[in-house]
Amino acid sequence: MATMTAAQRREQARLDYDAFIKGCPTNQLLDRLSDKWVSLVVAALAAGPMRYSDLGRKIAGVSPKMLTQTLRSLERDGILSREVTPSVPVRVDYELTPLGHSLSLLLTAVKDWAETHIEQVHEARERYDSVQDV
Amino acid sequence: MATMTAAQRREQARLDYDAFIKGCPTNQLLDRLSDKWVSLVVAALAAGPMRYSDLGRKIAGVSPKMLTQTLRSLERDGILSREVTPSVPVRVDYELTPLGHSLSLLLTAVKDWAETHIEQVHEARERYDSVQDV
DNA sequence: CAGCATCCCAACAGATACTG
DNA sequence: CAGTATCTGTTGGGATGCTG
Numbered sequence: 001m002a003t004m005t006a007a008q009r010r011e012q013a014r015l016d017y018d019a020f021i022k023g024c025p026t027n028q029l030l031d032r033l034s035d036k037w038v039s040l041v042v043a044a045l046a047a048g049p050m051r052y053s054d055l056g057r058k059i060a061g062v063s064p065k066m067l068t069q070t071l072r073s074l075e076r077d078g079i080l081s082r083e084v085t086p087s088v089p090v091r092v093d094y095e096l097t098p099l100g101h102s103l104s105l106l107l108t109a110v111k112d113w114a115e116t117h118i119e120q121v122h123e124a125r126e127r128y129d130s131v132q133d134v
Numbered sequence: 135m136a137t138m139t140a141a142q143r144r145e146q147a148r149l150d151y152d153a154f155i156k157g158c159p160t161n162q163l164l165d166r167l168s169d170k171w172v173s174l175v176v177a178a179l180a181a182g183p184m185r186y187s188d189l190g191r192k193i194a195g196v197s198p199k200m201l202t203q204t205l206r207s208l209e210r211d212g213i214l215s216r217e218v219t220p221s222v223p224v225r226v227d228y229e230l231t232p233l234g235h236s237l238s239l240l241l242t243a244v245k246d247w248a249e250t251h252i253e254q255v256h257e258a259r260e261r262y263d264s265v266q267d268v
Numbered sequence: 269c270a271g272c273a274t275c276c277c278a279a280c281a282g283a284t285a286c287t288g
Numbered sequence: 289c290a291g292t293a294t295c296t297g298t299t300g301g302g303a304t305g306c307t308g
Contacts, residue, residue, distance in 0.1 A: 185289085223289040
């Protein structure tokens with residue numbers, strides 16, 4: 001069928017695109033950074049190793065589920081390492097890998113940009129919002 | 135009541151934290167970058183101005199709604215400018231502002247990091263997944 | 269202490285159809 | 289052409305209760 005609806009064309013494009021996205025390193029990384037807790041965990045661990053419950057306390061408001069989930073995915077990606085000490089009670093330490101430290105440098109770059117330009121963004125927003133008028 | 139459940143304590147912490155997050159430039163920026171379409175729009179416009187429908191075609195798989203939503207929020211943040219030419223039919227051009235170009239530089243940095251390190255991430259994943267055994 | 273299994277709900281992406 | 293309005297499905301985050 002040579003005739004497709006706009007929706008079908010978009011759908012097809014979406015499929016192609018998803019494949020493209022999946023293979024795109026930049027997008028993979030952005031997906032990772034986009035996670036609310038990831039940057040916080042990395043930032044927390046940048047200062048040094050921490051235990052599970054320490055992280056839970058340092059990163060206020062995180063539920064055990066999300067903390068575990070975040071830590072697992074970061075461990076899988078080789079961003080941090082997980083070390084279990086089979087004492088009673090058990091003790092688990094998390095620590096950034098060299099790759100994780102490298103990532104924290106990138107976060108620093110993002111932070112620098114944010115601090116340098118966020119003011120302009122705020123000004124732009126105020127300008128924009130003040131025209132939402134009448 | 136001096137006694138709070140763990141959930142209540144977390145809830146309180148979450149409220150405090152949300153306030154903190156709201157004021158944190160880095161997190162604001164990450165929120166922005168985290169948006170799936172934002173980076174694509176910025177990347178598309180980095181090459182030069184584009185019309186609405188051109189963007190819709192270039193960024194495959196995006197629905198009109200998401201495209202508009204993304205463009206509006208980026209306009210509000212001063213990342214891009216929107217210029218309406220009241221012809222018939224109407225014509226709308228989008229273009230990165232200097233701030234937007236500055237942001238695209240940051241995206242380039244992210245891209246560079248991704249391309250340099252994504253391989254390590256993939257290796258880590260394979261290693262991790264191969265231990266998901268027994 | 270560290271973490272998993274389960275349920276639940278809100279938020280949001282996307283499809284669709286219509287308008288200036 | 290460049291959107292807007294509305295509806296719906298999916299996802300993801302959180303609460304809760306239990307285990308090694």
